[in-house]
Each structure stands twice: as C-alpha cells, then as structure tokens.
Amino acid sequence: MTENQSGYSFAVSENQRMIRSMVSDFAERHIRPEVMDWDERQHFPVELFKQFGELGLMGVLVPEEYGGSGFGYQEYVDVIVEVAKVCGSVGLSLAAHNSLCTGHILAFGNEEQKRRWLPRLATGEWIGAWGLTEANTGSDALRMTTTAVLDGDEYVINGAKNWITHGKSGDVAVVMVRTGEKGSSAGISAIVVERNTPGFMAGKKENKLGMRASETTEMIFDNCRVPKANLLGTEGEGFKQAMKVLDGGRISIAALSLGIAKGAYEAAVAYAKERHQFGQPIASFQGISFKLADMATEIEAAELLIRQAADLKNRRMPVTKESAMAKYYASEVAVRASTEAVQIFGGYGYTKDFPVEKFYRDSKLCTIGEGTSEIQKIVIAREVLKD
Incomplete structure (x- = not known):
C-alpha cells in the first residue's frame, strides 16, 4: 500500500x-x-x-x-x-x-x-436477490442463455439462474439477461424483477456443504413479462454494471472471510488456553502456539488488504485490483484458519458440539462465490500487467 x-x-x-x-x-x-x-x-x-x-x-x-x-x-x-x-x-x-x-x-x-x-x-x-450465474456459465457469464426480448413496453424473460442467494425468499431480484449477441459484453442488460411477477418462480434449493442457513436456489423465468421501466441504465450495459457491482461484492466476501477466520481463531485461542494435556495448557506447546501465530498474522494481513480496498471504494477510486486481492487472500486465509482451528481442537473440532467444524465448512464457499480464487488471480494479473 x-x-x-x-x-x-x-x-x-x-x-x-x-x-x-x-x-x-x-x-x-x-x-x-x-x-x-x-x-x-x-x-x-x-x-x-x-x-x-x-x-x-x-x-x-x-x-x-x-x-x-x-x-x-x-x-x-x-x-x-x-x-x-x-x-x-x-x-x-x-x-x-x-x-x-x-x-x-x-x-x-x-x-x-x-x-x-x-x-x-x-x-x-x-x-433482495441478484442473478448472474447460470448452470453452464459460471465464470463465463457472457455466454448466458437467459434472454429478455422487448415486446412493446415490456421485456419477456425466459431462462434460469443458478446459485442465487435468496432465489426463493427474495422479494425482488436484479437479473442479468441477454438482450444482444451471445458472447458480447454489450449483449447483457440488467432488469429488476419483483417476486409477484407472473412467470417468475423459484426452482431447486441447493443442499450445500456449508452456509446452509443462507438460502441458495434457482430462479426460473417462463415468459415473465417485466415493464421496460425496470431496466437499470440502458440496454447493453448490464455486464459492465455487474463487473462494477462485483468490485464492491468482493469486499463483502473478503469481509465475510475475515469474520469467519476471526471466529475460528478466537475459538482456537480460547480452547488452547483451556485444554490441558501433560499437565499444562496446549497453548504452551510450540506446535499449537505457532499455528496461532500464523493464523493471527494472516488475519491481520487480510484485514489490511480489506481496509485498503474499502478506503478506495469510499473515495470512489479504482478498486478492481485491490478488491480482488482482498477477496482472494482473505478467503484463502479463512480456509487455512478454520482448518487449523479444527486441528487445534483435535477430535472435538470434528464434532458439531464445538463451533469450528461449522467455520471449516462455511469457509470454503468464500473461495468460490463471487468469483473463484482462480478468477481473482486472473483479475489481479490483468491489472498488474496493464501498460
């Protein structure tokens, strides 16, 4: 920085x-x-x-x-x-x-x-819900198949979105739809769809490893007619809008990752002080204390990246690289911290009687949602290699 x-x-x-x-x-x-x-x-x-x-x-x-x-x-x-x-x-x-x-x-x-x-x-x-991803177009959003065809003063939407948070319970959704050529960044538009709109329904609810209390479902559109007035911006701007929204979304997932990492770390520290083996707390053993040292250091580093990105966002400055760095690093730290927390808890960490097994399960989604770690590295590399 x-x-x-x-x-x-x-x-x-x-x-x-x-x-x-x-x-x-x-x-x-x-x-x-x-x-x-x-x-x-x-x-x-x-x-x-x-x-x-x-x-x-x-x-x-x-x-x-x-x-x-x-x-x-x-x-x-x-x-x-x-x-x-x-x-x-x-x-x-x-x-x-x-x-x-x-x-x-x-x-x-x-x-x-x-x-x-x-x-x-x-x-x-x-x-609220937000729909970009489809079954066959995860990271390849430009090839989405959900379409919106203008018919008079209404768009007629057909298709489906997958992995949508609040896809069933959400009262309103911002949905990215194809209004132009497949594969073109100018072929995507963003339209707001309210839940009671005929032809808009929820599909399959996903049975997930973690984040199980956060609803994730399909959103299905079957000749769903939406007023033209629900178009955000102008037609063809949706993909560019979505990428800017994801710059802020990556800060969100980075913060989510940081919270999970801190929760796992704090539980591990408390347990290491309380759990005794060989007549002393396990925190006194170097094998445990070094794990805690690594967790603490990585959590601090993740927070610095997040705070930098948040500051740039507040000042309306470019944040694509910084938010991708924060999301990439913090999500990986969440996985490492929760994994080490389970290890520190030992057998108890593998049970649902203690909190770290849930941190462990929840953390993995942070490396996948709103752009995988691999996508973040593509974004970062593109930014650092700019002329």
Whole structure:
C-alpha cells in the first residue's frame, strides 16, 4: 500500500466502535443460540433479517434519503465481520442483500427506481436477490442463455439462474439477461424483477456443504413479462454494471472471510488456553502456539488488504485490483484458519458440539462465490500487467 493509493487511517471511528458493539451484541443474543439449529435444518431466518432492517443493517451503504444508514465501506466491513464471526451463513445473506441487489440499484438505478425499491430493501421490508450465474456459465457469464426480448413496453424473460442467494425468499431480484449477441459484453442488460411477477418462480434449493442457513436456489423465468421501466441504465450495459457491482461484492466476501477466520481463531485461542494435556495448557506447546501465530498474522494481513480496498471504494477510486486481492487472500486465509482451528481442537473440532467444524465448512464457499480464487488471480494479473 503506497501513500498515494490509500489514505486509510488506522484509527477506529466512533461510528465503527458503535456499530461493532451493537452488531456483536445482537449476534450473541439473537444468532449464536440458533446457529446449529438453522444449519441442521437449512433454515433461512427471514424474521432475523427484518430485525436487521430495524437496526439499519439492510441498507448500510444506502443514503438516509432512501431509508438507509448512510455509512461507508469501513462501517459495512465491520457489520459483515461481526456477524460472520458468529455465523457465516447469516453474514453471507446480509452481504448479498447489501452489496449485490441493493448495491446494484443504488449504483445504477435512476431516481424513480431508487425511490421505488431502495426504501423497502434498506428497511428490511423486502429481501433482495441478484442473478448472474447460470448452470453452464459460471465464470463465463457472457455466454448466458437467459434472454429478455422487448415486446412493446415490456421485456419477456425466459431462462434460469443458478446459485442465487435468496432465489426463493427474495422479494425482488436484479437479473442479468441477454438482450444482444451471445458472447458480447454489450449483449447483457440488467432488469429488476419483483417476486409477484407472473412467470417468475423459484426452482431447486441447493443442499450445500456449508452456509446452509443462507438460502441458495434457482430462479426460473417462463415468459415473465417485466415493464421496460425496470431496466437499470440502458440496454447493453448490464455486464459492465455487474463487473462494477462485483468490485464492491468482493469486499463483502473478503469481509465475510475475515469474520469467519476471526471466529475460528478466537475459538482456537480460547480452547488452547483451556485444554490441558501433560499437565499444562496446549497453548504452551510450540506446535499449537505457532499455528496461532500464523493464523493471527494472516488475519491481520487480510484485514489490511480489506481496509485498503474499502478506503478506495469510499473515495470512489479504482478498486478492481485491490478488491480482488482482498477477496482472494482473505478467503484463502479463512480456509487455512478454520482448518487449523479444527486441528487445534483435535477430535472435538470434528464434532458439531464445538463451533469450528461449522467455520471449516462455511469457509470454503468464500473461495468460490463471487468469483473463484482462480478468477481473482486472473483479475489481479490483468491489472498488474496493464501498460
């Protein structure tokens, strides 16, 4: 990080202190007691998100004039981290709602569209979804097959989206559709579709390894007619919009990863101090203490990358490289930290009676969702090799 890239101050603002304390307290009282029940039942706790709305956490980045909290990305990172330290599933859903659906409308909606949808999203009255991925076009989004054909004053949408967070429970979705030539970046548009629209339905719900309380389903469109007024921006801008939205989304997933890593690390530290073998706490053994040292160092490094990206985003500066770096590194750190946490817990770490096995399962998605680690390396390499 060079001085002219980021002016990020290491001082924690009063807003950040307040948010960290509030969210941490809420998570301990309302999330932690239910974590394993929601995980086992694959239950998406819709009512919890209504409570998030009352706290202003469903529109962290949304200006107050649209019903949001009007905070910046540093505060947003704090929100996601504090939730993910307790439950990655809830953190994932909160991040997807804020940065993808709500963030897309905030960034690219016109004034009428913002006033129509943002207050409901920011207050938690509505939950948002965002649809880019399809069954055969994961990282190859330009070859999507979901189409929108203009018929008078309406678009007729046909196709399906996969791996969609809140694909069933979401009240409104921003959907990327093909309005032009397949394979062309100018052939994709972004359209908002409300849940009660005829021809818009949920498909298969995925049975996942981790993040099981975060709903992931198909979204299916069968001659779904949507007003032309629901188009975000102009026709053909959708792919470029999506890439900009993902710049912010990568900060979200980096923050989610950081929260999971911190949760696993804190559990491991506490256990290492309490667990005794050979007449002493296992934290006194170098094999354990070195694991904790590595975890602590990598977590600090991940947070620095995230804070740099958040600062650049706040200042509306280019952030593609930095957000990709933060997402790539933090997600890999989450996997390593949770793996080592299980190892420190030993046999107990492999059971559902202790929290680290869930951190372990949840962490892996962070290296896949919103662009795999391999895609992040492509993005980073492209940026560093620019003339």
